Amino acid sequence: MKVELENLTKRWGKFVGADGINLAIGDGEFVAFLGPSGCGKTTTLLMVAGIYKPSEGTIRFDGKVVNTVSPKDRNIGMVFQSYALYPHMTVYQNISYPLKLRKMPKRERRERAQDVADMMGIGDLMDRKPAMLSGGQQQRVALGRSLVKEPQLLLFDEPLSNLDARLRLSMRGEIKRLQMELGITSIYVTHDQVEAMTMADRIAVMKDGKLEAYAKPDELYDRPRTLFVAGFVGNPPMNFLKVEVTREDGEYRARAEGIDLLVPAERGEKAVIKGEVIMGIRPEDVSIADGGTQGEIYVVEPLGRDDLVDVRIGDIEIHVLANPTLGTKMGERTSLKFDTKEVQFFDPETEQSLIWN
Amino acid sequence: MTVRQRLWRGVPYLILVLSVLPIIVGYFWLVLSSFMTRTEGLLPVGNLTLKHWSFLLEPPFGRGYPSIWRVTLNTFLIAAFMTIVVVLVSALTGYALSRLNFPGRKGFLSLTLILHAFPSVTLLIGTFFVLRALNLYNTSLGVGLVMVGFEMPFGIWLMKGFFDGVSWDMERAALIDGASRLQVWWQVILPTIKPGIAALAIFAFISGWNAWLIPKTFTIGAGQQATLSVYLQNFQGETVAVDWGSVTAVGLFQLIPVAIFFIFTQDLLLNIYSGGAKGGA
Numbered sequence: 001m002k003v004e005l006e007n008l009t010k011r012w013g014k015f016v017g018a019d020g021i022n023l024a025i026g027d028g029e030f031v032a033f034l035g036p037s038g039c040g041k042t043t044t045l046l047m048v049a050g051i052y053k054p055s056e057g058t059i060r061f062d063g064k065v066v067n068t069v070s071p072k073d074r075n076i077g078m079v080f081q082s083y084a085l086y087p088h089m090t091v092y093q094n095i096s097y098p099l100k101l102r103k104m105p106k107r108e109r110r111e112r113a114q115d116v117a118d119m120m121g122i123g124d125l126m127d128r129k130p131a132m133l134s135g136g137q138q139q140r141v142a143l144g145r146s147l148v149k150e151p152q153l154l155l156f157d158e159p160l161s162n163l164d165a166r167l168r169l170s171m172r173g174e175i176k177r178l179q180m181e182l183g184i185t186s187i188y189v190t191h192d193q194v195e196a197m198t199m200a201d202r203i204a205v206m207k208d209g210k211l212e213a214y215a216k217p218d219e220l221y222d223r224p225r226t227l228f229v230a231g232f233v234g235n236p237p238m239n240f241l242k243v244e245v246t247r248e249d250g251e252y253r254a255r256a257e258g259i260d261l262l263v264p265a266e267r268g269e270k271a272v273i274k275g276e277v278i279m280g281i282r283p284e285d286v287s288i289a290d291g292g293t294q295g296e297i298y299v300v301e302p303l304g305r306d307d308l309v310d311v312r313i314g315d316i317e318i319h320v321l322a323n324p325t326l327g328t329k330m331g332e333r334t335s336l337k338f339d340t341k342e343v344q345f346f347d348p349e350t351e352q353s354l355i356w357n
Numbered sequence: 358m359t360v361r362q363r364l365w366r367g368v369p370y371l372i373l374v375l376s377v378l379p380i381i382v383g384y385f386w387l388v389l390s391s392f393m394t395r396t397e398g399l400l401p402v403g404n405l406t407l408k409h410w411s412f413l414l415e416p417p418f419g420r421g422y423p424s425i426w427r428v429t430l431n432t433f434l435i436a437a438f439m440t441i442v443v444v445l446v447s448a449l450t451g452y453a454l455s456r457l458n459f460p461g462r463k464g465f466l467s468l469t470l471i472l473h474a475f476p477s478v479t480l481l482i483g484t485f486f487v488l489r490a491l492n493l494y495n496t497s498l499g500v501g502l503v504m505v506g507f508e509m510p511f512g513i514w515l516m517k518g519f520f521d522g523v524s525w526d527m528e529r530a531a532l533i534d535g536a537s538r539l540q541v542w543w544q545v546i547l548p549t550i551k552p553g554i555a556a557l558a559i560f561a562f563i564s565g566w567n568a569w570l571i572p573k574t575f576t577i578g579a580g581q582q583a584t585l586s587v588y589l590q591n592f593q594g595e596t597v598a599v600d601w602g603s604v605t606a607v608g609l610f611q612l613i614p615v616a617i618f619f620i621f622t623q624d625l626l627l628n629i630y631s632g633g634a635k636g637g638a
Contacts, residue, residue: 084526101535
């Protein structure tokens with residue numbers, strides 16, 4: 001099913017929860033709503049679910065306006081962060097509840113619920129109450145309940161946030177696989193950019209109720225259109241520093257105190273018009289090597305495969321992913337090489353990208 | 358453990374036992390004196406007897422007065438009526454106050470709180486005129502309605518509190534699963550707040566069963582509409598010496614159903630604070 005949101009807005013008095021959201025989701029597509037808490041992603045999701053009524057704008061399912069259609073008539077499934085299982089019902093009763101409400105005959109209900117439970121790997125827990133299940137099992141019950149009525153749209157509201165790190169990783173893969181196999185259009189709300197990047201076909205980045213960007217994960221990563229998107233997507237986050245971009249002898253240079261970098265001409269020529277700009281460079285594009293920019297190692301955080309090294313060049317703070325075998329030590333002098341091929345430039349006032357807009 | 362430590366451990370128990378002793382002595386006297394011909398102070402004098410319990414077989418005040426069974430039935434009907442109406446109306450009102458946003462919601466909430474704190478005695482005379490105008494004076498229905506009215510603010514607040522404890526997500530999940538608002542309330546929310554409903558039902562029943570002031574005020578003497586408490590008061594007539602033996606026997610008789618009720622519901626009552634929404638994290 002295709003979903004289209006047009007100028008979707010939700011207000012409570014003066015407070016604006018979602019502000020003029022425009023986006024279209026294709027049939028079978030997996031879209032993530034990504035943003036910090038309070039950015040309006042859950043508000044938007046609840047409007048799609050029919051729990052909140054939009055203050056303005058329209059929601060279309062396959063071209064039909066569904067603004068006033070009640071949740072039960074939208075044929076959607078939803079998984080909540082709290083799982084929202086019914087504590088007084090057994091696993092079987094939880095999963096089959098949507099079917100019972102559709103007045104499906106008992107035998108058919110039993111079969112369908114069992115099929116879904118088997119698919120979720122909880123087929124042998126049917127007679128348990130939710131309180132007797134682990135977090136991961138509860139999550140599977142919640143997923144099963146959302147799938148049992150064969151919805152045309154699946155909504156996820158931070159479904160993995162309450163799981164421990166390892167389980168989150170495996171459930172992430174399972175949900176992605178399941179979504180692909182069933183081909184159900186899905187909206188997945190999360191504040192975890194790794195979840196959004198790894199699972200979604202497209203990501204809608206939201207901030208303060210507004211849609212900041214809506215693009216494929218690699219495009220968000222390589223071609224961020226705003227400072228916020230550049231800082232929010234990617235882990236560890238992108239380094240930002242104020243520089244002055246100038247043109248000298250046909251070359252473009254970005255300068256700050258203690259830093260003087262050669263930048264690619266096609267990127268530099270867009271920043272030079274503005275002069276004073278914010279430069280963004282990812283930690284993986286900076287390395288510790290001799291003969292580069294001089295700095296001092298402030299903190300070393302071992303991440304296992306890499307060390308995350310915080311280097312100070314005067315007042316400028318640069319995060320670098322370094323090889324642990326280099327044996328970097330806190331307080332030592334060091335030298336940084338910048339690979340400026342993927343460098344980003346942003347307007348300091350509008351915070352828009354100077355390269356991609 | 359040294360002797361000294363052991364003695365120290367006993368201190369809290371000693372304090373607790375001493376503090377409940379007066380109450381235990383009271384109950385002990387209650388039981389004892391209903392089976393004794395006479396008591397002097399707290400001590401029984403004379404022989405064992407069943408004569409104080411004779412009210413079970415014949416009306417002690419002559420034919421004009423209702424039998425104990427009629428009175429018990431009255432009391433039960435009023436208590437049951439009160440339980441059902443209070444629970445049903447409080448559960449609906451509490452749900453609306455907890456979940457819906459409507460004009461005047463805030464004002465209504467503060468008003469209920471004020472009414473809950475309001476001494477109902479001061480309303481007795483006003484209520485009397487209302488009941489008389491409605492032709493409900495000296496009827497069980499009238500007494501029941503007034504008691505329901507006085508219990509409502511408490512019930513509504515209690516229920517609202519329990520509904521507040523149920524997560525919105527659960528309600529949303531049910532709506533998306535295809536339930537109507539009423540189905541959500543009945544099939545999903547009410548079962549999760551069962552301990553709260555049980556508590557309110559028990560409070561309402563007991564307050565109906567033990568009610569004295571309202572039945573006494575809005576019925577005439579110990580007539581056909583009398584409840585147990587009113588009936589009990591007849592034994593303390595102004596003209597004759599008080600028959601304490603019979604008073605204690607009737608008192609005990611009134612206590613029995615409540616005690617049985619408690620035995621069966623105490624698990625639910627103890628659950629009040631551990632109940633609510635499980636399943637989520």
